[in-house]
Amino acid sequence: MSLLQTTDIRRSYGSLPVLKGINLAIEPGEVVSIVGASGAGKTTLLHILGTLDRPDSGHLTIDGENVFKQNDRQLARFRNERIGFVFQFNNLLPEFSALENVCLPGFIAGKDEKEVRKRAQTLLDTLGLHDRLNHLPSQMSGGEQQRTAVARALINQPAIVFADEPSGNLDSRNAEDLHQLFFRLRNDLGQTFIIVTHNETLAGMADRTLTIRDGLIE
Numbered sequence: 001m002s003l004l005q006t007t008d009i010r011r012s013y014g015s016l017p018v019l020k021g022i023n024l025a026i027e028p029g030e031v032v033s034i035v036g037a038s039g040a041g042k043t044t045l046l047h048i049l050g051t052l053d054r055p056d057s058g059h060l061t062i063d064g065e066n067v068f069k070q071n072d073r074q075l076a077r078f079r080n081e082r083i084g085f086v087f088q089f090n091n092l093l094p095e096f097s098a099l100e101n102v103c104l105p106g107f108i109a110g111k112d113e114k115e116v117r118k119r120a121q122t123l124l125d126t127l128g129l130h131d132r133l134n135h136l137p138s139q140m141s142g143g144e145q146q147r148t149a150v151a152r153a154l155i156n157q158p159a160i161v162f163a164d165e166p167s168g169n170l171d172s173r174n175a176e177d178l179h180q181l182f183f184r185l186r187n188d189l190g191q192t193f194i195i196v197t198h199n200e201t202l203a204g205m206a207d208r209t210l211t212i213r214d215g216l217i218e
């Protein structure tokens with residue numbers, strides 16, 4: 001069975017049909033990019049695949065779970081424990097240090113505090129941030145903040161990390177570093193990534209590119 005599978009996902013906003021029947025399957029360890037014109041529905045699809053939004057109809061299975069059968073509370077828990085997110089703007093909490101930001105989803109999941117801290121330190125170390133543990137987001141560069149967001153996405157060992165324009169706010173050097181990082185994490189940890197991007201270099205590096213056009217995957 002695929003790690004993620006959708007059947008006939010449909011989503012409209014009022015009378016505007018955005019997704020008209022999305023069928024796709026993602027295998028473990030794949031890095032998949034999602035591309036398409038502005039307004040094509042990339043973010044809408046990513047939010048549904050990431051369980052942040054529900055479709056009007058259709059099914060989504062992640063890791064064997066029929067996720068939209070769950071109520072909102074069950075789904076929030078599933079999302080926290082099984083899914084990681086990296087957004088264009090890192091959404092780090094400004095009053096918390098890098099280490100605290102990375103630990104938070106682990107604490108929310110009710111995991112052992114010491115274990116969470118240890119894993120967060122290891123992740124930050126792996127991502128080249130060992131000397132930034134106690135820095136606030138405002139005391140870090142854009143690239144460092146985004147790598148902290150990646151560490152936060154990984155803290156609960158998610159089945160899938162979803163990224164929406166993850167390098168959209170970075171200069172080309174930091175963007176390239178971030179792209180390399182995704183592939184290093186895939187190679188070293190077998191981490192699966194689904195990435196919405198306008199960045200052609202990143203889309204071209206992916207194992208597979210899905211293009212959305214007229215509400216369907218081409």
Ligand SMILES: Nc1ncnc2c1ncn2[C@@H]1O[C@H](COP(=O)(O)OP(=O)(O)OP(=O)(O)O)[C@@H](O)[C@H]1O
Nearest residue numbers: 013014016018036037038039040041042043044045
């Ligand atoms: N909450 C909403 N209410 C109404 N319409 C929406 C809403 N969110 C998105 N849309 C519309 O749905 C369509 C798809 O939007 P979406 O953000 O998914 O596109 P996108 O491919 O990610 O675009 P971009 O590349 O510009 O970020 C657009 O026409 C958009 O205006």
